[in-house]
Amino acid sequence: MAAEGETYYLAFPPNPKPYISTGLPFEKACAHHVTNTFHASKLYVIVSASISKTENFAKLQLGLEGKIVGIRYGIKPHTPWTDVLEIVNDIKQKEADLIVTLGAGSLTDGAKIISFALANQAFTLESLSRLPAPMKTPDLQPCQIPIINIPTSLSGGEYTSTGGATEVQTHQKHSFAHPSMGADLVILDPTLSISTPERIWLSTGMRAVDHCVEGLCSTSPNSSDAIDAAYTKGLRLLVPSLLQTRVDWGNQDARLNEMLGVIESLRGNKAGVPMGASHAVGHQLGPVGVGHGETSCVMLPHVLKYNYKYGNQNVRALQKKVLNVFWDEEEIASMLRSRGVSSETADAGDVVGALVSELGLPRKLKDVQVSEDKLDSLADNTMKDRWTPTNPVPLTDKSMVLEILNMALE
Template sequence: MTLSGETYFQAMEPKPYVSTGLPFEQACKHHAVESFGASRIYIIVSKTISKTQDFTALWETLGDRVAGVRYGITPHVPGTEVLELARDLASLRADLLVTLGAGSLTDAAKVAVFAAANSAFTLEALDELHARAQPDPAALKGCSIPTINIPTSLSGGEYNPSGGATDFRSHRKTSFQHPTMGAQLVILDPALTVSTPERVWLSSGMRAVDHCVEGLCSTFFRPGEGGGGGGGVDIQAVVEKYLIKGLSLLLPALLVTKQRPEDLDARRDEMLGVIEALRGNKLGVKMGASHGIGHQLGPLGVGHGEISCVMLPSVLRWNREHGDAWVEKRQEKMLEAFWASSTVAETLKRSGLSRETAGAGDAVAAFVAALGLPTCLQDVGIGRERLEGLAESAMTDRDIPTNPVAIRDKEQVLQILEMALERPAVKQ
């Protein structure tokens, strides 16, 4: 049952649902009680938000239903912290998990609920859980504690059934996947996000842009790959429509937010754009080297969104230089979405680009610069001495084999990393 003023819809199949239009604490209490019948709620809140009136409002609204609180998760989700969460959930007999904050909290919640369901309370058990989930998810117990995510960034992790955790003994990040992982409900409140630091908000928006861009350029769209669906549905056309709509919402709204942070309509458009991006990707689209290399930059201290800022332009340029006519065609399709918005087009023109000559990598790089975000690896503290190790780690990532242009050895990854190391000159 929805409340007056609430918009409630299904974002993905089979979950999550989305609630928007209400103050987040009101929506959370309503669904905690009415949708989940929860009486022992565990909250994970970012350390920054925990010091604000926003968190006070949530706790006071939920009252004595709050059974426990975790303050903060270290970026890139250390496995040790996932295990602490899993133990808390089990010992407190939590019947609902609520996250209030950005992407690391979301990932930690997903993996912790999965670990608790399977009594994985050590790093060794967590490693085994990852290994066993890959060949046969049905052999493991599904998540039993429902989750509500209240995001304060645009990372979008709340919409997919996978989560990452990092073993800092090896600095390798592992992805955990299971059909039951992830939130049952996502509550969107644009007003809550105004206090999110500008760089965090805008860079997480670039992560969503990266989902759309690598999605539109994906091998999924090669003839014969994406295929048709039941009833003669053209799945490739459906996915393309989602991803283009995602860009149409995200790109102009991010530029508006850069200029007018208090504009709640723009923030709402960005949040809805994230959903469109992930609706497309959920239908089978594979990511490429921007994500594949980026997963290995995370454990080195680079934020998810900033990874996309510094890697996506160079990946697009490298793919264009080494790809075929099909690669060029897909990048042109992506470019159409950038130039279709008058707000974005004017920004690109002010950067010295023209529609006739600018490539996809140039357009993305100019857009990132217009947002005031880092544009190369050196901007995020990664020097040439790191490239060799990055290339080796990237070759083990699941998204490298699905890059639109085949990457067969680490020398090719090194070529991309060299391109991304320093700020390139903009081609006009």
């Protein structure tokens, strides 16, 4: 039930969740739905360590006064299994009936996996190891504890029914997936996002751009004109708004457009459109210390160039859809021209790379402290990723991944 002054709607009908809330300060929207939608009384809050020290967290606590039974201050980057299990056992002990996250990235993925682990009595490393997506564990139970996400980045994990978490011993990031996983409510508040560091905000925006670009370039039979329209709309919302935010940090209209663009970027996910090598490699760069969005900044331009070089006529034609969006939007086209990019000669890798540079984000593996000696293990782990075979040029051999990694090295 919507509050007065709130816009409240399903993100991906007919999917039953998540609902989206806009138009109200995040703390008021959260308090309203805790009471009137979820009828919850024992809240477990997972807050980023940095936000926990701010007035924004104080506002959330005040709005939920008397209902919070537990608080977790941060989850380490890329969601280590050990962190997940610490929270799972804490929530079990405190008998929480709702999880609220204030933050992004690891918190969002963590909450999904935590709810799934609780539903399946996974309280140890051994029992958690039976839940990742490649496993064929029978009779998995759906999530039962609902989740409210209040995101402070554009990474978009709140809209998917998958989550990544890293096995500490191997440094491999595993994907957990179940139709019941994910947020029940996502509260979007552009004002809250102003406190997010610039590099995190813009780079996670590039992650959403990556969803759109790899989606438009997908050769999957699950692609459709309607899904392409969503990806195109997402790019038209995201890219000009990211350019605006770069020069006008407090522009809340641009921020809300970016948040709405993230939703469009993930409509294909609900339809089963797979991603490609930028996502596959990105999953493995995370555990070696590369920020969630920065993986897209570094890898996407090089993956596009690799696919154009080795792809057939259809693969090259699909990239044309990306070029059309970039050159049809005057604000984007003006940026490209200012960087010496020509509409007659540029490929999709060139225009995406120019955008990354314009946003002041890293372009090479060396920019994110990934050295040549790490490439071999990165390639090994990438070959195990679910998006590796669904790249427009399927990566069937480790040498193919290594070629892309070397392109991105320096």
